[in-house]
Amino acid sequence: MPQNIISATPSAARLTQSLRDIGYDFVGAVADLIDNSIAASSTEVSVEIEFAGTDSAVYVVDNGCGLTAVEATEALRFGTRRSYALGDLGRYGLGLKTASLSQGRCLTLVSRSSERRRVVRRTLDLDLIGRWDDWVIVENPRDRHSERAESMLGGDAGTVVIWQKLDRVLPASGADGGWAKRRFETLIVKTRQHLAMVFHRFLSGENLAPRVSISVNGEKLMPWDPYVRDEPATQQLDPLEFELSHHTGVSKVQLGRYILPGKRTFSSPDAFDDAAGPLNWNRQQGLYIYRENRLVQWGSWGGTRGIDEHTKLARASIDFDNDLDEIFNINVAKMRVAIPGQLKQMLERPISELCILADRTYRRQDHNDDPSEDRSESKGGSSSNAEVGLALKSAAIQSGHYETLKKIVEVMREQNPEMAAGLGFM
Structure with a gap:
């Protein structure tokens, strides 16, 4: 290092504490871990959310290629040195750490690689980092959670991520009480809904091979298709493609447009209720933005227009690859993007067309319970x-x-x- 250069290594205790507030909620943090499982070529991922009072834990188990000792240590480094190729779901080398530590103070990896059969264990503990104010990792930790994780792997390759000391999930007092237990039960339901939506293309195998199976507390997830394409009355407009310029060249963005059926033309009342989604009909309308086939944002029109009751049947997909990450300004949590100005201009007309047609469908099918009622203002007219x-x-x-x-x-x-x-x- 040159003499006029001063090393300014950040305080590990202060920085790790700050990175806990990067913007994750519980379900988003779990989804970020599943990104890593998919990147490791997993075909099966299991999430176990276990309530045990102050000893509660979350396990994310996959059957991917696993990690060697060197890779496990590198995986727990903040800002890992690994590079990301086109098609990777990762971005900044922070997701595993920031997602996990946003919910608890202790993160453990238990892994067996497909190349080396020995089980590797590594722990990142904020209490230990705070005590030493250094970027330290525990090698080969031994407790009931790591022992259970190893049994989950059996003799196969794969990785288990364990969250412990769940101070952001459990209440500060009464961690063993009924309220805390009910919160865990609610989180299980929300996690199922969120993952079924975010990874619906991976669950269904849409344009992907092989498909990925995800379960939460033993329940296998079924994909939640925002566009209910299995409904006969769903309308699909012609797909469109746009080109965006960026510093390395030009990349394409795909737009899909769908008009969902009105309530009376759904195949069943249950199907209509399910199509409402986690946010319900009005807030589920709009743009569904996918990065490498993974849903990263939904439930608005991305600044192109406002939410409207009359356009609640309109939903559109936008697909881009990770070479456009900077253009879309994707955040570390991979939960928010900003639609670039050049794309907004291109979207104005096709989105307006979609919303006009969705408005017409809504007024015909949902505004009036009796489709035969004459709403004309004069004898000669059949429409307003x-x-x-x-x-x-x-x-x-x-x-x-x-x-x-x-x-x-x-x-x-x-x-x-x-x-x-x-x-x-x-």
Whole structure:
């Protein structure tokens, strides 16, 4: 090191404590660990959320390629030196540590690699780091949790991640009480819902091979498809593709557009309720953004428009690869992205088209329980003026003349604003 350079190694105790608040919730933290399992070529992942008072723990078990002693130590390094290739779900080399320590003060890896059959154990303990104020890792820890993890592996390759000292999950007082136990029961349900949505493509094997099986506390998850494509009445618009420029070249972004059926045209009331999703109908509308086939953000229109009751049947998918991470400004937790300005402009027209058609479907199927009721304002009409406006927009979209209709609407707004308002064009 040159003489005029001073080493400024950060305080391990202070920095690790700060990194606990990077933005994870419980279900998002579990999902980040499953990213690592998928990256390790796992086909089976099991999550066990175990309530035992202050000794409660979370186990994430996979049958991936496992880790050698050197790899296990490197995996617990903050800002690992490993590089990430196109197609990898990882990004910053922080996910395993920050996700785990956001929920508890102790993280243990128990792993057996496919190359070397010896079990490797490593622990990252914030209490120990705080005591020494150094970046230390415990080698070969022995307690009931690590022993149980080794039994979970059996004689096969794979990895178990254990969370202990769950100070962010358990209450500060009454960790052995009924409230704490009920919280764990709620977390099990929420984890199932979240993982079934975030990893639905991996669970179904959609465009992927092989498919991944995920279970939570013994219950195997079924994929939750935001677009209910198995419903006969679901409408799919033509997919679109856009090109985005970035510092290494040009990459493509895919847009899929779907209009879900109204309540009366779903195959069953239960199917309709299930399609509402964890956030319910209004908040589940919008853009579903996928990075390397993994869902990272959903439940809004990404700043392209606002949430509206009349467009709750509209859902759209956006797919990008990890070479666009900087353009999408993905965060460390891989739970938030920002749609780049150049893409927002390209999305304006196709999203408007989708929402117009979804609005029309909603008004026809959900606004009125009796589809045969005549809502005309005159004997000669079979629809309200607003319905006529929607029909014109829909016809313009389907015939490829939407831009022409927009110009006509601009003239109508100037020359006959009352008529434009009546048709819903204002």
